[in-house]
Amino acid sequence: MSDSAQIVIDRVSHLYRPPRGREVLALEDVSLRVTSREFVALLGPSGCGKSTLLYLIGGFFPTEIGSILIDGQPVGGPGPDRGIVFQHFALFPWKTVRGNILYGLERQGMERGEREKRVQDFIELVGLAGFEDSYPSQLSGGMKQRTAIARTLAIDPKILLMDEPFGALDAQTRHLMQSELLSIWQRTPKTVIFVTHDVQEAVYLADRVAVMSARPGRIKTIVDTKFDKNDPNIFKAKAFVDKVDEIWNLVRVEAIKAQETRPS
Ligand SMILES: Nc1ncnc2c1ncn2[C@@H]1O[C@H](COP(=O)(O)OP(=O)(O)O)[C@@H](O)[C@H]1O
Ligand SMILES: [Mg+2]
Incomplete structure (x- = not known):
């Protein structure tokens, strides 16, 4: 097929089989294509499989159902083409x-x-x-x-996989890091997949936002969020605020479902 997707996630499901306890279907039938140099944010309720999806792309565990191709090659393990920033800093x-x-x-x-x-x-x-x-x-x-x-x-790395990288930072440092990340991304050719809980951060940083459903995680909607990132007043622009609202509503619906299906 002649399209320019760098990362092709095709009907991926992931089942955790812990040695003790119940199996967990963390992802179900997830498909996503990401173009080289694109910045995609993943949003969704806690436990919907965002980290699992990043680990699969990173090659930390094998994709058993469906496939993930990078530049046409199946992911066979971690590699220097993909850099991952874990949710819990692994220093x-x-x-x-x-x-x-x-x-x-x-x-x-x-x-x-x-x-x-x-x-x-x-x-x-x-x-x-x-x-x-x-x-x-x-x-x-x-x-x-x-x-x-x-x-x-x-x-x-040409692909950056970031799992809530700024979640632990205070607001001021967070803003600084967001603009540094954007300037690095604008200066050097990088594809970014960025997990966050912060809708405003997702809309600001990403070209597209993929909203995931409550477990088992699926991609529910993909929303275009291309705004002028160099506009210092972007956070106040009506189109930006409306987009944040629209995505908030999508995420809220899923968060409520996640509450309702939580095992007691
Ligand atoms: N090693 C594991 N064994 C069993 N279940 C797991 C394991 N890791 C994650 N899970 C479960 O898989 C689901 C998805 O987890 P995760 O990818 O961490 O979600 P998110 O990052 O969106 O919060 C959750 O229900 C979580 O409890
Ligand atoms: Mg996570």
């Missing part, structure tokens, strides 16, 4: 901020001088200058998350 506790960010660059075999410079650039970008030698246990939640973001961005 090495025994490495400093600098060590954590350096790790991926060392693995890529980047030359020493270049990687030192790159690490410093990204430490500054996420506002952690002065904390280079701190260990994760010495950092706040927001600082750990910023370290995790810097570590992934420094590797410069």
Whole structure:
């Protein structure tokens, strides 16, 4: 087929089979095509399978039902083309901020001088200058998350998978990180799939927002959300506010369903 989708998710379902307890159908028949350089946000109630979908795209577990192709190739495991920022920042506790960010660059075999410079650039970008030698246990939640973001961005993957990356940040840092992410995305060719709970954040950052239904997660609606991201007054524009409202209503309906179907 001659279309330009970089990520093709085709009728994917995912069943968790925990060794103890009940099986959980986390995703059911999810299809989504994402074009190179596109920014797609995933919204949906807690437990609808957003993280599961990112992990499948990331190759952290196998896709058993349906298929996921990246540039025409089935996902066979994690790879340097995909960088993931986990919901719960997965830093090495025994490495400093600098060590954590350096790790991926060392693995890529980047030359020493270049990687030192790159690490410093990204430490500054996420506002952690002065904390280079701190260990994760010495950092706040927001600082750990910023370290995790810097570590992934420094590797410069062509696909960024971000699982509620700014959820733990205070409002001001969150705004800074949103505009930094946008400027990185505008400067370097990256496809982004971004999970968030924040409808305004989704509408602001993404070209399209996929709203997922309550478990088992399906893609309920895809809404176009292309706005001028360089417009400083965008948050007040009527078209923007209306779009946030429209999506809020879609998400609310699913959140209520999720409440009703929650196992007691
Ligand atoms: N390892 C697991 N074993 C069993 N069930 C799981 C596991 N991980 C997630 N789940 C369940 O799968 C569903 C989807 O989870 P998840 O993808 O984390 O949702 P979301 O990120 O949208 O909150 C939830 O009901 C969750 O409890
Ligand atoms: Mg999640």
